[in-house]
Amino acid sequence: MAETLNDPTVEKHQFRDAMSRLGAAVNIITTDGPAGRAGFTASAVCSVTDSPPTLLVCLNRSASVYEVFRENMQLCVNTLAAGHESLSGLFGGKTPMAERFIAADWTTQVTGSPILSGALASFDCTVSQIVSVGTHDILVCKTRALVFGDSRSGLIYFDRRYHPVGEHSF
Numbered sequence: 638m639a640e641t642l643n644d645p646t647v648e649k650h651q652f653r654d655a656m657s658r659l660g661a662a663v664n665i666i667t668t669d670g671p672a673g674r675a676g677f678t679a680s681a682v683c684s685v686t687d688s689p690p691t692l693l694v695c696l697n698r699s700a701s702v703y704e705v706f707r708e709n710m711q712l713c714v715n716t717l718a719a720g721h722e723s724l725s726g727l728f729g730g731k732t733p734m735a736e737r738f739i740a741a742d743w744t745t746q747v748t749g750s751p752i753l754s755g756a757l758a759s760f761d762c763t764v765s766q767i768v769s770v771g772t773h774d775i776l777v778c779k780t781r782a783l784v785f786g787d788s789r790s791g792l793i794y795f796d797r798r799y800h801p802v803g804e805h806s807f
C-alpha cells in the first residue's frame with residue numbers, strides 16, 4: 638500500500654528519499670575566469686525559458702567550488718552521455734580540482750568555461766541572476782553558445798544510481 642507523509646515537518650531524509658524517485662540528467666558544471674577553474678557534478682539543472690535561452694543550476698553554498706563560481710559569474714553546463722559515470726563521480730566531490738580536469742579533454746567557446754569533449758550538449762553561459770534558497774544558490778544562466786556532441790546515449794541519475802538511456806551507438 639502506498640505510504641502518505643503529511644506531517645508539516647517533513648524530514649530531510651524523507652525529502653531526499655522522495656527526490657531519489659525523480660530521474661534527472663547528469664551534468665558537469667565548469668567555470669574558468671579571474672577566480673580560477675572549477676567544476677562539479679549537478680543533477681539540479683533545468684530549462685527556464687527559451688527567450689532569452691535560460692537555464693538554472695542549483696549549487697550548494699558549502700561546496701568547495703562555490704566561491705569560484707560566485708566570482709567568475711560564467712559557467713558551462715556539460716550534459717553527460719552514457720559512459721561518463723566515473724567522470725561524474727570525480728566531479729561529485731572530494732577529488733582535488735586538477736585530478737577532476739585531467740580525466741577528460743576540454744575546449745572553450747565564448748565565456749572561456751571548459752567545454753567537455755564528448756558531452757551530449759554543452760551550454761556556455763553567463764550567470765545573470767542568483768537567488769539563495771536554504772542551503773543552495775539558484776544560478777540563473779543565459780546561454781551564449783551551444784556545442785552538440787555526437788553521442789545520442791544519455792545518462793540519468795535515478796534511485797541513487799546511474800542509468801544509460803537512448804541509443805547505445807551511432
Ligand SMILES: NC(=O)c1ccc[n+]([C@@H]2O[C@H](COP(=O)([O-])OP(=O)(O)OC[C@H]3O[C@@H](n4cnc5c(N)ncnc54)[C@H](O)[C@@H]3O)[C@@H](O)[C@H]2O)c1
Pocket residue numbers: 652653654656657680681695697772797798
Ligand atoms: N541538489 C543537490 O545538491 C544534490 C543532488 C544530487 C546529489 N547530491 C549529493 O550527492 C550525494 C549522493 O546523492 P544521492 O542521490 O546518491 O543520495 P541522497 O540520499 O543524498 O539524495 C537523494 C536525492 O535527494 C536530492 N538531494 C540530495 N542532496 C540534496 C541537497 N543537499 N539539497 C537538495 N536536494 C538534495 C537529490 O535529488 C538526490 O538525488 C549526496 O552527497 C548529495 O548531497 C546533491
Ligand SMILES: Cc1cc2c(cc1C)N(C[C@H](O)[C@H](O)[C@H](O)COP(=O)(O)O)c1[nH]c(=O)[nH]c(=O)c1N2
Pocket residue numbers: 663676677678679680681682695696697699700701702725726728729730731732794
Ligand atoms: C549525481 C550527483 C548529482 C549532484 C551532486 C553529486 C552527484 C554525484 N552534487 C554534489 C556536488 O557534485 C559536490 O558537492 C561537488 O562536487 C562539490 O564537492 P566538493 O565540495 O568540491 O568536495 C550536487 N551538488 C549541488 O550543489 N547541486 C547539484 O545539483 C548536485 N547534484
